[in-house]
Amino acid sequence: GAGVSQSPRYKVAKRGQDVALRCDPISGHVSLFWYQQALGQGPEFLTYFQNEAQLDKSGLPSDRFFAERPEGSVSTLKIQRTQQEDSAVYLCASSLAGRPYEQYFGPGTRLTVT
């Protein structure tokens, strides 16, 4: 079956631009996570959704970061006024209810801010 998909795969933004990153989770997966992975580091938790409810956004680094999942399926991570330190791979993962540890990751969006 189809896995988690993310788009775009690569994004180059000029400092100050806004970007929107999309995640299509596996059908039927109620849990959705966003992570930020810098080069040479492990993924860092950003936010978590259960269906359309954003239950935890404590990992979002600043108020320039915003995530939504309005219909409990596709999710969008938006970064406003991008900064160079936002350059990273943004990973989306989804999981079944009751099995949040078994996360299926998408291929990620590699964001480069110039």
Next chain:
Amino acid sequence: RKEVEQDPGPFNVPEGATVAFNCTYSNSASQSFFWYRQDCRKEPKLLMSVYSSGNEDGRFTAQLNRASQYISLLIRDSKLSDSATYLCVVNPNTGNQFYFGTGTSLTVIP
């Protein structure tokens, strides 16, 4: 102090060797532990959960030491295809945050 710490390596081992990675965690109340594998420029994938009693899956053995707050992953009879970064993951059970270590890089040499 980071929630999860791992030796980044790299570990370079010959085929057939046994290699072990450790990972320490800071929150003594943590309940759930996992190992994920990440190939170069690919997404992480769940390798195995770590149970209190330890668990084995083929050539892979995971163990938990709560007293010393570390988990380990042992790979026996290393294969070239085991070359990857191994990520230690801890869920402190205070929510749905999963803390990943920086990963340990393994290269198996022919």
